[in-house]
Amino acid sequence: MEIKNIEMAIEVLEKSPEFADLVPEVRSNIVMAKEGAKETKDVAGVPGRITTVKGWPKSFMKPDFGVSSHMARLVLSMMKHDPQRRSALNIRYSEEIVDICRKLGLKVSSYNRHHEPEDVVNFEGGTIPWGVEEAIDKLGDIPDVVYHTGGWGKEPMVCLTGPDALEVAKTAVCISKLYSVRVKKSKNETHTKSERNLLKNSMTISGSFEDSYSVVFAPSRSEYIGKKAHVSCTFCAIAEGNSEVDSRVLYKNNNNMIIMNMFPYNRGHLEVVPLEHVTDLNKLGSEEIKDIFVLVQRSIGLIREVLKPDGINVGINLGKAAGSSIKHLHIHIVPRFKVESGFMETTANTRVVEESIDETYTRFMEKIDILRETHEV
Incomplete structure (x- = not known):
């Protein structure tokens, strides 16, 4: 079921050229965990991640379990607080994207990688679980969106979370369309009829x-x-x-x-x-x-x-x-x-x-x- 859900989510993302603008330098991955998952092997993701080809999002391999340790750790950390929050997708960071998330009514929180304790820095794979806990403590609630603004050699990132991959993908597409409109407005570009009717x-x-x-x-x-x-x-x-x-x-x-x-x-x-x-x-x-x-x-x-x-x-x-x-x-x-x-x-x-x-x-x-x-x- 998780594999099928991710496949539907990928299809949604691949049909949105606007989402290509949200794919970070390290590329995106969308994951979904089994119910009651405890280990990264219980979390399915996209081998090779989601990249962009000629301005369109593209995935070249079928989803599988145990292929995305970073996003898997994030989902497993979230599930400790909400067992139903089984999916996540990483997109690139910008202040505009975070602002759009807030205006959509999503619960947003963050963590600062510069504040990582020494023991977390030295522990392989410790940053994301620590970051999730920091974001939850900061918000006083379980966030829909967790972001950080980067660190030494680490790209800033926004992570969307939700109950399943398809819902997370739909949220990402909505954000990407709002972001596209905002960017075009800032450049004083004229919207054509075809641009206004993106999904007609x-x-x-x-x-x-x-x-x-x-x-x-x-x-x-x-x-x-x-x-x-x-x-x-x-x-x-x-x-x-x-x-x-x-x-x-x-x-x-x-x-x-x-x-x-x-x-x-x-x-x-x-x-x-x-x-x-x-x-x-x-x-x-x-x-x-x-x-x-x-x-x-x-x-x-x-x-x-x-x-x-x-x-x-x-x-x-x-x-x-x-x-x-x-x-x-x-x-x-x-x-x-x-x-x-x-x-x-x-x-x-x-x-x-x-x-x-x-x-x-x-x-x-x-x-x-x-x-x-x-x-x-």
Whole structure:
């Protein structure tokens, strides 16, 4: 299972030319450990690592166990604190990359190789376990991202961690696209239409991973029901950070969150959701309603800034008969455009969404300050 997961992760990385800019001088490796792994031989990785060829990431050998001691030690060190954090990927360090990680809501920490104790320096393979412990102590939590700024003869590095290789790879691609946008902006380059539509593809509903990964879906409501994770409430699970539920959280405060609808009626479909499990709008007090609708206003501002829609629907479905499929209060904010899908697609409740979730998420994150409290509505 670990080998297959890494193979899917490599495919994701190899399809992203932007990720090539994140490959460090020592090259990247993505690893995944078996459940309960204790030794490096229990951790699978990429022999020869991931390099770049003509501007594209490339792996030349199939994943195998016991082939990446450095990244394996990092994962094993992380698993001592969280047994489910079984995967990691190293990318090159820059302040911009670390900043992007923080803006994505990832927990970031670091360690300083110049502060290594003498006994750690003299112990072969001791730096990474020591660094992980330093990063955890510094953050007071288990980080999603661990970085260091280098040392004598050691390249600075950023390491992404997660429950499996595929999820880590998707995170890396998202970071790489944001980094690409930021670099191009700093060079005052004009974005072409093709650059803005990095993941734009037509729709396939079924087929192999190779056929469907780089395309976006057009789900019916029945397919939506079938794809839900086995949790009592999807929104509660997202609010709690449950990794079983695929989500794209744009903003969260003490009371509410703004998320992307993973089965959108249209591209850029957002939802404002109370963190508390509330099922009836009339159960909320006036201040709670005010807080929610301030975020609705900001969501509208974000959509207008990023997608330039011709109109926006704002709606609440209360009860199954009204179209609600999740018994947790949420407000839909749906961009509308003069040219959308055809009549049959709309009336059949199956909509072709011409832009992937991750591309829209990337574009929203570039303007995320619009959602913050300091931003005037």
